[in-house]
Amino acid sequence: MTRNGKIARLPRDLRDELNLRLADGQCGKALLAWLNGLPQVTEVLSRDFGGAAISKQNLSEWRAGGFAEWQARQETLAQARELAADAREITAATEGRLTDHLATVLAARYAAALGGWNGELSESFRRQLRTLRGLCQDIVELRRGDHSGARLQMERERLEREREKTEEEVVAHFQQWAENPAVRKWIQRDRISPEEKARRIREIYGLPPEPPATPAATTGESNPVKPGQSESNQVKPEPKASGPASA
Numbered sequence: 001m002t003r004n005g006k007i008a009r010l011p012r013d014l015r016d017e018l019n020l021r022l023a024d025g026q027c028g029k030a031l032l033a034w035l036n037g038l039p040q041v042t043e044v045l046s047r048d049f050g051g052a053a054i055s056k057q058n059l060s061e062w063r064a065g066g067f068a069e070w071q072a073r074q075e076t077l078a079q080a081r082e083l084a085a086d087a088r089e090i091t092a093a094t095e096g097r098l099t100d101h102l103a104t105v106l107a108a109r110y111a112a113a114l115g116g117w118n119g120e121l122s123e124s125f126r127r128q129l130r131t132l133r134g135l136c137q138d139i140v141e142l143r144r145g146d147h148s149g150a151r152l153q154m155e156r157e158r159l160e161r162e163r164e165k166t167e168e169e170v171v172a173h174f175q176q177w178a179e180n181p182a183v184r185k186w187i188q189r190d191r192i193s194p195e196e197k198a199r200r201i202r203e204i205y206g207l208p209p210e211p212p213a214t215p216a217a218t219t220g221e222s223n224p225v226k227p228g229q230s231e232s233n234q235v236k237p238e239p240k241a242s243g244p245a246s247a
Contacts, residue, residue, distance in 0.1 A: 006054050007062040009044050019070045099143040
Protein backbone atom coordinates (compact mmCIF):
# COMPACT_ATOMS: atom_id res chain seq x y z
CA MET A 1 0.00 0.00 0.00
CA THR A 2 1.36 3.41 -1.01
CA ARG A 3 1.22 6.04 1.73
CA ASN A 4 1.48 9.79 1.21
CA GLY A 5 1.38 11.22 4.73
CA LYS A 6 4.06 13.37 6.31
CA ILE A 7 6.01 10.49 7.81
CA ALA A 8 5.58 8.37 4.67
CA ARG A 9 7.32 11.11 2.64
CA LEU A 10 10.42 10.97 4.81
CA PRO A 11 13.56 9.17 3.58
CA ARG A 12 13.71 5.42 4.13
CA ASP A 13 16.47 5.58 6.72
CA LEU A 14 14.51 8.04 8.86
CA ARG A 15 11.36 5.92 8.68
CA ASP A 16 13.34 2.83 9.70
CA GLU A 17 14.90 4.74 12.60
CA LEU A 18 11.45 5.90 13.70
CA ASN A 19 10.09 2.36 13.52
CA LEU A 20 12.97 1.08 15.63
CA ARG A 21 12.29 3.76 18.24
CA LEU A 22 8.59 2.91 18.25
CA ALA A 23 9.42 -0.77 18.67
CA ASP A 24 11.70 0.21 21.55
CA GLY A 25 8.74 1.88 23.29
CA GLN A 26 9.79 5.53 23.12
CA CYS A 27 7.01 7.98 23.93
CA GLY A 28 5.29 10.07 21.29
CA LYS A 29 6.35 13.44 22.73
CA ALA A 30 10.05 12.57 22.52
CA LEU A 31 9.63 11.14 19.02
CA LEU A 32 7.87 14.28 17.75
CA ALA A 33 10.57 16.53 19.21
CA TRP A 34 13.25 14.40 17.59
CA LEU A 35 11.55 14.25 14.18
CA ASN A 36 10.59 17.91 13.90
CA GLY A 37 14.10 18.95 14.90
CA LEU A 38 15.80 17.14 12.01
CA PRO A 39 16.87 19.27 8.98
CA GLN A 40 15.80 16.53 6.56
CA VAL A 41 12.30 16.47 8.07
CA THR A 42 12.06 20.25 7.97
CA GLU A 43 12.99 20.24 4.29
CA VAL A 44 10.30 17.67 3.42
CA LEU A 45 7.66 19.47 5.45
CA SER A 46 8.52 22.83 3.87
CA ARG A 47 8.45 21.41 0.38
CA ASP A 48 5.31 19.24 0.55
CA PHE A 49 3.25 20.41 3.53
CA GLY A 50 3.74 24.16 3.79
CA GLY A 51 6.06 23.79 6.76
CA ALA A 52 3.44 22.22 9.03
CA ALA A 53 5.15 20.10 11.70
CA ILE A 54 4.48 16.41 12.27
CA SER A 55 1.66 16.20 14.79
CA LYS A 56 0.58 13.69 17.38
CA GLN A 57 -2.20 12.62 15.00
CA ASN A 58 0.32 12.02 12.21
CA LEU A 59 2.38 9.84 14.52
CA SER A 60 -0.69 7.94 15.69
CA GLU A 61 -1.74 7.24 12.09
CA TRP A 62 1.75 6.05 11.24
CA ARG A 63 1.80 3.78 14.28
CA ALA A 64 -1.41 2.09 13.07
CA GLY A 65 -0.35 1.96 9.41
CA GLY A 66 3.28 2.16 8.29
CA PHE A 67 4.70 0.95 11.58
CA ALA A 68 2.32 -2.03 11.70
CA GLU A 69 3.35 -3.00 8.15
CA TRP A 70 7.01 -2.67 9.11
CA GLN A 71 6.44 -4.96 12.10
CA ALA A 72 4.79 -7.56 9.84
CA ARG A 73 7.74 -7.42 7.43
CA GLN A 74 10.22 -7.81 10.27
CA GLU A 75 8.33 -10.83 11.57
CA THR A 76 8.27 -12.38 8.09
CA LEU A 77 12.02 -11.81 7.69
CA ALA A 78 12.68 -13.35 11.10
CA GLN A 79 10.63 -16.41 10.20
CA ALA A 80 12.45 -16.71 6.87
CA ARG A 81 15.81 -16.60 8.66
CA GLU A 82 14.67 -19.29 11.09
CA LEU A 83 13.40 -21.48 8.25
CA ALA A 84 16.67 -21.02 6.36
CA ALA A 85 18.65 -22.00 9.46
CA ASP A 86 16.41 -25.03 10.01
CA ALA A 87 16.78 -26.02 6.37
CA ARG A 88 20.57 -25.88 6.62
CA GLU A 89 20.52 -28.03 9.76
CA ILE A 90 18.14 -30.56 8.19
CA THR A 91 20.19 -30.71 5.00
CA ALA A 92 23.35 -31.34 7.01
CA ALA A 93 21.65 -33.99 9.16
CA THR A 94 20.16 -35.84 6.17
CA GLU A 95 23.11 -35.22 3.81
CA GLY A 96 20.76 -33.52 1.37
CA ARG A 97 18.49 -36.56 1.09
CA LEU A 98 15.53 -35.58 3.25
CA THR A 99 12.85 -36.90 0.89
CA ASP A 100 14.69 -40.22 0.65
CA HIS A 101 14.58 -40.50 4.43
CA LEU A 102 10.88 -39.59 4.44
CA ALA A 103 10.21 -42.33 1.89
CA THR A 104 12.06 -44.81 4.10
CA VAL A 105 9.99 -43.78 7.14
CA LEU A 106 6.78 -44.14 5.13
CA ALA A 107 7.83 -47.57 3.89
CA ALA A 108 8.45 -48.57 7.51
CA ARG A 109 4.95 -47.38 8.39
CA TYR A 110 3.52 -49.50 5.63
CA ALA A 111 5.51 -52.48 6.89
CA ALA A 112 4.27 -51.94 10.45
CA ALA A 113 0.66 -51.68 9.26
CA LEU A 114 0.90 -54.86 7.22
CA GLY A 115 2.75 -56.62 10.05
CA GLY A 116 -0.17 -56.08 12.40
CA TRP A 117 -2.87 -56.86 9.83
CA ASN A 118 -4.99 -59.91 10.56
CA GLY A 119 -6.15 -60.31 6.95
CA GLU A 120 -9.51 -58.58 7.39
CA LEU A 121 -10.27 -55.31 5.55
CA SER A 122 -11.77 -53.50 8.49
CA GLU A 123 -12.74 -49.83 8.35
CA SER A 124 -9.90 -48.99 10.72
CA PHE A 125 -7.37 -50.70 8.46
CA ARG A 126 -8.82 -49.02 5.35
CA ARG A 127 -8.58 -45.63 7.04
CA GLN A 128 -4.95 -46.29 7.98
CA LEU A 129 -4.12 -47.23 4.39
CA ARG A 130 -5.82 -44.09 3.03
CA THR A 131 -3.73 -41.96 5.35
CA LEU A 132 -0.52 -43.69 4.27
CA ARG A 133 -1.52 -43.40 0.61
CA GLY A 134 -2.03 -39.64 0.95
CA LEU A 135 1.36 -39.28 2.60
CA CYS A 136 2.88 -41.37 -0.15
CA GLN A 137 1.53 -39.02 -2.83
CA ASP A 138 2.94 -36.00 -0.99
CA ILE A 139 6.38 -37.60 -0.69
CA VAL A 140 6.34 -38.58 -4.38
CA GLU A 141 5.73 -34.93 -5.30
CA LEU A 142 8.54 -33.82 -3.04
CA ARG A 143 10.95 -36.36 -4.50
CA ARG A 144 9.94 -35.34 -8.00
CA GLY A 145 10.89 -31.78 -7.14
CA ASP A 146 14.24 -32.94 -5.73
CA HIS A 147 14.96 -34.95 -8.86
CA SER A 148 14.07 -32.00 -11.09
CA GLY A 149 16.42 -29.82 -9.08
CA ALA A 150 19.19 -32.42 -9.36
CA ARG A 151 18.72 -32.64 -13.13
CA LEU A 152 18.83 -28.86 -13.37
CA GLN A 153 22.07 -28.77 -11.36
CA MET A 154 23.60 -31.47 -13.57
CA GLU A 155 22.62 -29.49 -16.67
CA ARG A 156 24.21 -26.35 -15.25
CA GLU A 157 27.43 -28.23 -14.49
CA ARG A 158 27.43 -29.71 -18.01
CA LEU A 159 26.99 -26.28 -19.57
CA GLU A 160 29.78 -24.89 -17.39
CA ARG A 161 32.13 -27.68 -18.49
CA GLU A 162 31.26 -27.07 -22.13
CA ARG A 163 31.86 -23.34 -21.69
CA GLU A 164 35.30 -23.96 -20.15
CA LYS A 165 36.13 -26.44 -22.90
CA THR A 166 35.05 -23.96 -25.56
CA GLU A 167 37.21 -21.23 -24.02
CA GLU A 168 40.22 -23.56 -23.99
CA GLU A 169 39.62 -24.47 -27.63
CA VAL A 170 39.34 -20.80 -28.59
CA VAL A 171 42.62 -19.97 -26.81
CA ALA A 172 44.41 -22.91 -28.44
CA HIS A 173 43.06 -21.95 -31.86
CA PHE A 174 44.15 -18.34 -31.37
CA GLN A 175 47.67 -19.42 -30.35
CA GLN A 176 47.92 -21.57 -33.46
CA TRP A 177 46.55 -18.76 -35.57
CA ALA A 178 48.98 -16.22 -34.10
CA GLU A 179 51.97 -18.38 -35.09
CA ASN A 180 51.28 -17.55 -38.73
CA PRO A 181 53.79 -14.83 -39.80
CA ALA A 182 51.22 -13.08 -41.96
CA VAL A 183 48.82 -12.94 -39.02
CA ARG A 184 51.49 -11.59 -36.66
CA LYS A 185 52.34 -8.92 -39.22
CA TRP A 186 48.67 -7.99 -39.50
CA ILE A 187 48.29 -7.81 -35.70
CA GLN A 188 51.33 -5.56 -35.35
CA ARG A 189 50.52 -3.36 -38.32
CA ASP A 190 49.49 -0.43 -36.10
CA ARG A 191 52.31 -0.76 -33.55
CA ILE A 192 54.66 2.18 -33.29
CA SER A 193 58.40 1.93 -32.85
CA PRO A 194 60.04 2.76 -29.51
CA GLU A 195 61.53 5.91 -31.08
CA GLU A 196 58.13 7.11 -32.27
CA LYS A 197 56.60 6.30 -28.87
CA ALA A 198 59.31 8.37 -27.11
CA ARG A 199 58.77 11.24 -29.55
CA ARG A 200 55.03 11.28 -28.91
CA ILE A 201 55.52 11.23 -25.14
CA ARG A 202 57.91 14.20 -25.31
CA GLU A 203 55.41 16.01 -27.52
CA ILE A 204 52.55 15.39 -25.06
CA TYR A 205 54.58 16.74 -22.11
CA GLY A 206 55.91 19.70 -24.12
CA LEU A 207 59.53 18.54 -24.04
CA PRO A 208 61.96 19.48 -26.80
CA PRO A 209 62.76 16.78 -29.34
CA GLU A 210 65.74 14.58 -28.63
CA PRO A 211 68.90 15.68 -30.44
CA PRO A 212 69.82 13.55 -33.44
CA ALA A 213 72.30 10.79 -32.77
CA THR A 214 75.92 11.51 -33.78
CA PRO A 215 77.63 9.21 -36.32
CA ALA A 216 79.97 7.91 -33.63
CA ALA A 217 77.02 7.04 -31.40
CA THR A 218 75.22 5.51 -34.33
CA THR A 219 78.06 3.36 -35.70
CA GLY A 220 79.82 2.72 -32.44
CA GLU A 221 83.22 3.79 -33.88
CA SER A 222 85.58 5.78 -31.71
CA ASN A 223 87.79 8.69 -32.79
CA PRO A 224 91.04 7.20 -34.13
CA VAL A 225 93.05 10.25 -32.94
CA LYS A 226 94.69 9.46 -29.62
CA PRO A 227 94.85 12.04 -26.86
CA GLY A 228 97.77 14.45 -27.36
CA GLN A 229 98.15 13.52 -31.01
CA SER A 230 96.96 15.76 -33.83
CA GLU A 231 95.93 14.63 -37.25
CA SER A 232 99.08 16.18 -38.79
CA ASN A 233 101.60 14.13 -36.81
CA GLN A 234 99.80 10.82 -37.08
CA VAL A 235 101.90 8.05 -38.61
CA LYS A 236 100.51 7.47 -42.05
CA PRO A 237 100.82 4.03 -43.57
CA GLU A 238 103.15 3.75 -46.59
CA PRO A 239 101.35 3.32 -49.88
CA LYS A 240 101.50 -0.09 -51.40
CA ALA A 241 103.40 -0.51 -54.65
CA SER A 242 101.10 -0.57 -57.62
CA GLY A 243 103.54 -2.35 -59.97
CA PRO A 244 106.97 -4.08 -60.22
CA ALA A 245 109.92 -2.22 -58.77
CA SER A 246 112.08 -0.29 -61.30
CA ALA A 247 115.66 -1.27 -61.85
